Amino acid sequence: MAKDFRYFLAQLTEVVPEDTVRVTREVDPCLEAAALIHNLEAKGRYPLVLFDNVKNMHGKRSSFPLCMNMAGSRQRMAVAIGLPPDQWRMELTLKMQQLLTQNRNIGTATVARGEAPVKEVRKVRGDVDLFEFPIPKYYEHDGGYYITGMPVITRIPSNGHYNISINRFHVKDPATIMYGVTPGTHSRLVYNEYQRLNRPCPVVIVSGHHLATYMATQWAGPYGEDEYADITALLQEPLRLVPSETWGEDFLVPADAEIIIEAEALPGEWGEEGPFVEHFGYYKGFKGVWPDGPYGYPMPRNYPVLHVKAITHRRDAWFVPHAAWGNSCVNLLTGKAAALYERVRLVAPLVKAIYCPVSGGGSYWTFVSLKHRQKGDARAAILTIMAMERGHNKYVVAVDDDVDVFDEQEVWWAVASRTTAEDFIIIPALPGGGCDPEALGASHLEEVSTRLGIDATRPFKQPFSLHATVSEELKKKMDPATYIERVSRRSS
Numbered sequence: 001m002a003k004d005f006r007y008f009l010a011q012l013t014e015v016v017p018e019d020t021v022r023v024t025r026e027v028d029p030c031l032e033a034a035a036l037i038h039n040l041e042a043k044g045r046y047p048l049v050l051f052d053n054v055k056n057m058h059g060k061r062s063s064f065p066l067c068m069n070m071a072g073s074r075q076r077m078a079v080a081i082g083l084p085p086d087q088w089r090m091e092l093t094l095k096m097q098q099l100l101t102q103n104r105n106i107g108t109a110t111v112a113r114g115e116a117p118v119k120e121v122r123k124v125r126g127d128v129d130l131f132e133f134p135i136p137k138y139y140e141h142d143g144g145y146y147i148t149g150m151p152v153i154t155r156i157p158s159n160g161h162y163n164i165s166i167n168r169f170h171v172k173d174p175a176t177i178m179y180g181v182t183p184g185t186h187s188r189l190v191y192n193e194y195q196r197l198n199r200p201c202p203v204v205i206v207s208g209h210h211l212a213t214y215m216a217t218q219w220a221g222p223y224g225e226d227e228y229a230d231i232t233a234l235l236q237e238p239l240r241l242v243p244s245e246t247w248g249e250d251f252l253v254p255a256d257a258e259i260i261i262e263a264e265a266l267p268g269e270w271g272e273e274g275p276f277v278e279h280f281g282y283y284k285g286f287k288g289v290w291p292d293g294p295y296g297y298p299m300p301r302n303y304p305v306l307h308v309k310a311i312t313h314r315r316d317a318w319f320v321p322h323a324a325w326g327n328s329c330v331n332l333l334t335g336k337a338a339a340l341y342e343r344v345r346l347v348a349p350l351v352k353a354i355y356c357p358v359s360g361g362g363s364y365w366t367f368v369s370l371k372h373r374q375k376g377d378a379r380a381a382i383l384t385i386m387a388m389e390r391g392h393n394k395y396v397v398a399v400d401d402d403v404d405v406f407d408e409q410e411v412w413w414a415v416a417s418r419t420t421a422e423d424f425i426i427i428p429a430l431p432g433g434g435c436d437p438e439a440l441g442a443s444h445l446e447e448v449s450t451r452l453g454i455d456a457t458r459p460f461k462q463p464f465s466l467h468a469t470v471s472e473e474l475k476k477k478m479d480p481a482t483y484i485e486r487v488s489r490r491s492s
């Protein structure tokens, strides 16, 4: 069986059965589904949620069930790439980095239409109807219904390679969506190439595939690489592809997806999109002032219009998006931490771990731990991280390798105890504000942000105050489970 969405669900049920929950009561994807995920997160719970009974955009019961929060836990992501669930910290990021750099030659396999589950139902031209799907509206102030958190594929006209990403799509009518393609991203460079050629730009949205396919979208390699190799690297098997309905052999799409949406952007056709919550939980841009408060009114953006040309799907297909904010979004960004690790290794070879915590929207705080090979390695690591990814990595903290970057309290303890004001490095005007509400430019490409690096490592080869520790042997021996039990038994 190919590694697809159903394979992953089965894998998960076997390894961590308690990680999947089912909702059989009727739920409206308009605000209700996201509110349930939000409530679970507030209680520190991040299960994959299968909604059996959801409404479609016609207001009727949808024949497509909805799965949300697939990437809600790093434990699930570990399982997706063949690790035990408890290896979700740096083991996960490291394994992604290793697979995405060393496992790129697996290749794809093209299958005939009859062998592709995603071709069981084919709808073209007048028959396409996005409103049949349970497309969520996530938050109250969102401009409408959004398809988001799904792999998105484009094809680079100059070299024929495929680019993968995640983008948001504002649904305007049953066959028209807006393409949320941020300036500066590779997807936008692909779109620009078609614009220059005055040709329609094909865009394919993949709903429902193995979680590894979703995770692959956030790896940041050089522009122009064939990114189907990113997916095969994480799947660790060939990705099965099939000719699309619209472009045939010229655009191959994942054969084992639940749903494929094929769309085209016509040259020069743009329209209003948004507002939509960004991955920091804000609506960016102001259009006047919010009527009852000091907030800026969320501003719609101007994005390319996409015309849906064909939809193919399995007979009992799942609709599988991810919210653009919250744990599942932040976890998906792990591919970026893996890419950071790959770059930092070049300047600070003894780098140990990198983590972008949820509190920083998954990319605005970046913590890096390392051992010094020579004086200045921590600063080199900080500058390398700051320069990656436009607008992200706004604050970068470097700590020694005895500090656990996955424990925010430990990181702030190191900042408090191992820095002086001289250890704070400010670099103004680096490219891009991205989703940062503090960075507002006339246009995305004019946005810059000031970055702060904190070198919270101990001074190189200089004596430093001794830190109290408890030996591993003693930690093991003095297990509270053993001792607390004895104390209470004796006292009773």
Ligand SMILES: Cc1cc2nc3c(=O)[nH]c(=O)nc-3n(C[C@H](O)[C@H](O)[C@H](O)COP(=O)(O)O)c2cc1C
Residues within 6 Å of the ligand: 148, 149, 163, 164, 165, 166, 167, 168, 169, 180, 181, 182, 185, 186, 187, 188, 217, 218, 219, 220, 322, 323, 324, 325, 328, 329, 330, 332, 333
């Ligand atoms: C849940 C989620 C939603 C995202 N939404 C968008 C989006 O709407 N537009 C966008 O340009 N990037 C979005 N991103 C970030 C891009 O997917 C990411 O930067 C990707 O690496 C860009 O790939 P590219 O450079 O090949 O285009 C999103 C990421 C996640 C995890």
